[in-house]
Amino acid sequence: MSLSIQNLHATLEDGTEILKGVSLDVPTGQVHAIMGPNGSGKSTLSKVIAGHEGYVVTGGSVTLEGEDVLAMSIDERSRAGVFLAFQYPAEVPGVSNANFIRAALQARLPEGVEIDAVAFYKSLYERMDLLEMDRKFTGRAVNEGFSGGEKKRNEILQMMMLEPRYCILDETDSGLDIDALKIVAKGVNSMRGPDRGFLLITHYQRLLDHITPDVLHVMAGGRIVRTGGPELAQELEAHGYDFLKEAALA
Ligand code: ADP
Numbered sequence: 001m002s003l004s005i006q007n008l009h010a011t012l013e014d015g016t017e018i019l020k021g022v023s024l025d026v027p028t029g030q031v032h033a034i035m036g037p038n039g040s041g042k043s044t045l046s047k048v049i050a051g052h053e054g055y056v057v058t059g060g061s062v063t064l065e066g067e068d069v070l071a072m073s074i075d076e077r078s079r080a081g082v083f084l085a086f087q088y089p090a091e092v093p094g095v096s097n098a099n100f101i102r103a104a105l106q107a108r109l110p111e112g113v114e115i116d117a118v119a120f121y122k123s124l125y126e127r128m129d130l131l132e133m134d135r136k137f138t139g140r141a142v143n144e145g146f147s148g149g150e151k152k153r154n155e156i157l158q159m160m161m162l163e164p165r166y167c168i169l170d171e172t173d174s175g176l177d178i179d180a181l182k183i184v185a186k187g188v189n190s191m192r193g194p195d196r197g198f199l200l201i202t203h204y205q206r207l208l209d210h211i212t213p214d215v216l217h218v219m220a221g222g223r224i225v226r227t228g229g230p231e232l233a234q235e236l237e238a239h240g241y242d243f244l245k246e247a248a249l250a
């Protein structure tokens, strides 16, 4: 059981190549982190996996339990169990947070089966309590007027409610103060388990102080240039991405 990316190449619509052969395998039960300098293609990778417009896959594959993800619509990818928490979460004016999540869950049920409203709110409130979110957020329009930190917490709430098999978090830590970061980490850690895989994309090491990954990859120039264990994060913290320059000179 894994989300498997093999030799993935992708360009912008104008033909500029951004992903230049990315390979990585995220099995269920593991947390993989990707770090790397700005502009290395981390967000592009997450968007290509999610099926975002504006990118053209020119080679390689993305599979989920062996199924071709790139052949699926965005909706099919989501139903197949991929959840992407965006670096910049979208606002959905006029739709309350609770109704948005409820509709997403309802859409995953067989025709004629209705969500149990009592059980739904019970589980929503449990998760909001864990994320220290005020109940007033259930009635507010999705992300409208939310602060950066509130949007990120709301993304984690959606993720916890949808219980996806693979969770991709793109810079969920950026713009968060340390308390919000700890709460986001608490949400992610509460979801870790043998049946779920995570891909955490982050520019900063500090998220990894609170969520210890099983595997850490470094991305630069559209490729994974190094892979190691959690100790690699400390090395990057101490020495930054200097080794990239040394590697380029070698
Ligand atoms: P990262 O998330 O690692 O900072 P990105 O994937 O956002 O990197 O970007 C990789 C490179 O691709 C950058 O040089 C960025 O400017 C470029 N890029 C990505 N998406 C677009 C786009 N839609 N239009 C123009 N350039 C883009």
Ligand code: MG
Binding pocket: 042, 043, 044, 087, 171
């Ligand atoms: Mg990015």
